[in-house]
Amino acid sequence: MTEKLITSNRRAYHEYFVMEKYEAGLVLTGCEVKSIRTDKININDAYAVFVQGELFLRGSRVNPYDKGSYYNSDITRDRKLLLNKSEINKLIGKVQEKGFTLVPLSAYFRGSLVKVELGICKGKHTYDKRESLKQRDIARDTERRIKEFR
Numbered sequence: 001m002t003e004k005l006i007t008s009n010r011r012a013y014h015e016y017f018v019m020e021k022y023e024a025g026l027v028l029t030g031c032e033v034k035s036i037r038t039d040k041i042n043i044n045d046a047y048a049v050f051v052q053g054e055l056f057l058r059g060s061r062v063n064p065y066d067k068g069s070y071y072n073s074d075i076t077r078d079r080k081l082l083l084n085k086s087e088i089n090k091l092i093g094k095v096q097e098k099g100f101t102l103v104p105l106s107a108y109f110r111g112s113l114v115k116v117e118l119g120i121c122k123g124k125h126t127y128d129k130r131e132s133l134k135q136r137d138i139a140r141d142t143e144r145r146i147k148e149f150r
Contacts, residue, residue, distance in 0.1 A: 002110075002111070003110050004108060005107075006039060006109065007107050008105065009043050011044050012119065014124075014129060014132070015121075015124060016101075016119070017121060017122045018121050019122060020119065021105065021120075022091070022120075023115055023118075024055070024115065024116050025082035025114070025116075026081060026082070026107070026114045027080040027081075028062075028114060031073065034065045035062055035065040036107075038065075040063035041060065041107060042060065043104045043106075043107055043116070045059045045060075045061075046058065046104050047103055048118055051078075055080070055088055056078040057079045057080075057116065059076065060076070060079060060104070061075050063075060081118070091118075094120050095120070099123060100122055101120075101121055103118070103119050103121045104116050104119075105118065
């Protein structure tokens with residue numbers, strides 16, 4: 001099956017340490033899928049929450065489909081995430097630890113299905129963010145020097 005990246009949450013990698021990654025399905029209406037096919041989704045401020053043993057994506061924005069008329073749903077509604085019960089129980093245990101949260105890292109199509117990559121994340125401090133920027137700059141500089149050398 002082919003995967004087509006719809007959007008990625010680059011800010012999550014800056015704000016958090018990503019410990020583990022999970023793939024979850026996303027429950028959508030027809031107009032939302034058509035809107036997502038035109039790249040009208042934003043997951044930058046989104047996070048996952050547990051409600052009565054089920055996992056929901058909160059804070060994501062799917063802009064209304066232009067030709068959707070009254071079938072369009074609310075832009076910021078909570079969208080259910082599909083995972084196995086054992087995976088949900090494992091995530092509940094990990095998120096209850098102090099400092100961990102579930103953040104969507106990317107959204108993509110796998111075949112005709114919309115999938116969301118969730119990460120179990122721990123927040124970075126300011127000095128951690130500076131260190132990651134420094135490491136990224138060093139890596140970029142070494143890549144440039146290797147290209148110049150060739």
